[in-house]
Amino acid sequence: MKIVDDNDVEVPRNTIGEIVVRGANVMQGYWNRHEETAQTLRNGWLHTGDGAYMDDDGYLFIVDRMKDMIVTGGENVYSAEVESVLSRHPAVVQCAVIGIPNARWGEAVHAVVVVRPGSNPSVDDLREHCRQFIAGYKCPKSVEFRSAMPLSAAGKILKRDLRAHYWENQSRQVG
Structure with a gap:
């Protein structure tokens, strides 16, 4: 998991961006919805649509839907x-x-x-x-x-x- 900006670049701690996640437990895509899948899954990362920041201790704080x-x-x-x-x-x-x-x-x-x-x-x-x-x-x-x-x-x-x-x-x- 990481927090990224609009260009998918990880933001510094305590900066709001979008939560992205990846791993074996992340979905492969939406059933028969290829365009939505392409928007959500980019470069191996699932874009959650949630705005958040991570503090200096690594705790995640969700602020809103983007x-x-x-x-x-x-x-x-x-x-x-x-x-x-x-x-x-x-x-x-x-x-x-x-x-x-x-x-x-x-x-x-x-x-x-x-x-x-x-x-x-x-x-x-x-x-x-x-x-x-x-x-x-x-x-x-x-x-x-x-x-x-x-x-x-x-x-x-x-x-x-x-x-x-x-x-x-x-x-x-x-x-």
Whole structure:
């Protein structure tokens, strides 16, 4: 296992990159999905799609799925970090953070939130809550309130469904 950059070069300790693994226990490929196999298995390494860093003692810390990372104004924002903070707000039952198109910044941090019945937090309430724990550029620039999230059969929030309508007419699919 190692942590690599976009060029598959191993990054220094405490630097975020993608986890890649190899060994006899790693899959040989996706059944009848040759293109996806070629994207995932490169130069003998399986690219997991997980963003992480390894500390000086060799411990691994996963920060987010690489495809969920938001690049806003040249800064990387890991959706999992923002979701962790938002979920601590007493009114929030469920949340997901995605990048949406922004002409100035490339992407903007956008939160999709399901609130506790009887709660009525404002966008400003949620943003102020986030500012107590994370840098301002990581705080949601916009918030969408929903009664429910799109979920997979396994109960995971389908971020691709949340992103879809924001990116459908964009020439560049950053998120």
